[in-house]
Amino acid sequence: MSAHPGIDRGHTDDLMSFLRASPSPYHAVANTAERLEKAGFRQVEETAAWDGAAGGRYVLRGGAIIAWYVPEDATPSTPYRIVGAHTDSPNLRVKPIPDTGAHGWRQIAVEIYGGALLNTWLDRDLGLSGRITLRDGSSHLVTVDRPLLRVPQLAVHLDRSVNTDGLKLDKQRHMTPIWGLGSAEEGDLIRFVAEETGVAAEDVTGWDLMVHSVEPPAYLGRDRELVAGPRMDNLLSVHAGTAALTAVAARPELPYIPVLAAFDHEENGSQSDTGADGPLLGNVLERSVYARGGGYEDRARAFAGTVCLSSDTGHAVHPNYAERHEPGHHPRPNGGPILKVNVNQRYATDGSGRAVFVAACERAGVPWQSFVSHNAMPCGTTIGPITAARHGIATVDIGVAILSMHSARELCGAQDPRLLAKALTAFLEG
Structure with missing residues (x-):
């Protein structure tokens, strides 16, 4: 098999392993914490007193x-x-009452989380992941990474117009996965999950469970210059940010304090205690200032000089739908990270932020591209404007250009994850 001559696959191979090991947000933060621990970081509890000593720390919630x-x-x-x-x-x-079914099929009741591309979840082998909480308050990760569930599509013989009039899916009626035969009462999903996790079913009092595709990430294309995989939006950026932070930690001179902030609930508005619109980041940054002996004036000065790169995936130009993209801005795979701009503040980038990003890319020797939405198409958004508005922090929106955003399986250039990590490292170095 031939290999693309310009691709260093070490970083991307590691990304693929990270994606495979992180089927839920809870797995993603656990795997990130493990990488930080290996780099010398230590966890601090929010309920404990913090000291101002030098070194790496993290808060997990x-x-x-x-x-x-x-x-x-x-x-x-x-x-x-x-x-x-x-x-x-x-x-x-x-859902809270998970066991359901009809006509001799055992099924699992689900809610649609975020803006999922529904048809990509059809006829796909699905596993189950997330966390369960016990009576004593402890939480345990759940990983059933084998074919367990499936959302079967209606056969074309029973929907003759599907290829002419398009597929129409009702979120309530058509997206319920099957996982066996029998009655709903025989399902007992939580007992099954408890057994898989090695805890007593009667001790499980809470759960945050979700399905995931069990198909592993893979290189794609004649020269393997593309990568297909799940959850690139936005574990690709979490992985790159972790690599950048651990790379700059313990370097002898840093003019700034480098930070990785990986939030939950971006896909449904960020309004939670673990979302970007919550107080978590501000609390951590302020407590770090106070732990080093500072006061409100020091906090204000620190925030005034702070810059955030909001790193999230963006749209690569789609060869079959090029008319949906702004004609002068066509980001391409393996062209480097993208700078995302929207004058209506769906992205937080301005000219000053652009200069910071360009300087980081130039120091890293990384090419970069610009993205702006077609004027006739609505523009998505990110944690960028939320971070800027909530904390008064200068923020720049960037990311990697992908296809099939919000699909169960997305696509990017095999070189772009490494290019993003290099640019983030240069940015954190200052």
Whole structure:
């Protein structure tokens, strides 16, 4: 098999392993924490007193993680350099009463999470992941990474117009997965999950469960210059941000305090205690200032000099739908990270932020591209404007250009994840 001559696959191979091991936001933060621990970071509890000593720390709450590294010569007013991302992806999530079914089929009741591309979940082998909570308050990760569920599509013989009039899916009636034969009472999903996790079913009092495609990430194309895989939006950025933060930690001189902020619930508005519109990031940054002996004035000075790169995936030009893209801005795979701009503040980038991003790319020797939406098409958004407005922090929206965004399986250039990580590393170095 031939190989694309310009692709260094080490980073992308590691990304593929990270995607495979992170079927839910809870897995993603656990795997991120493990990587941080290996780099010398230590977890601090939000309920404990914090000290201002130099070194790497992280806070883990639910599906969110905030990590930062305090250099030896940091002062209370030292600004931050933040890489922002999110851990959640659109999918199907299990309802509070999960067991259902009809006509001899056992099924699982699900809610649609985020803006899922529904048809991509049809006729696909699905596993189950997330977390369960026990009576004592402890949580345990759930990983059933084998074919367990399936959302079967109606046969073409029973929907003769599907290829002419298009597929029409009702979220309530048509997206319920099957997982066996029998009555709903025989299903007992939570007992099954408890057994798979090695805990007593009667001790399980809460759960946050979701389905995921069990098909592993893979290189694609004649020269393997593309990567197909799940949850690239936005674990690709979480992985790159973690690599960048661990790369700059413990370097002798850092003019800023580098931070990774990976939030949950971006796909449904970020309004939660673990979302970008919650107080978690602000609390962590402020407590770090105060732990180093600072006061409100130091906090204000630190925030005024802080810059955040909101790193999320964006749209590569689609060869079959090029008319849906802005004609002068066609991001392409393996062309480097994209700078996302929207004058109506769906993205937070302005000219000053553009200069910061370009400087980081130039220091890293990384090419970059521009993205703006077609004027006749609505523009999506990210944690960028939320971070800027909530904390008064200068924010720039960037990312990697992909196809099939919000599909159960997305597509990007095999070189772009590494290029993003290099640019983020240069940004955190200042």
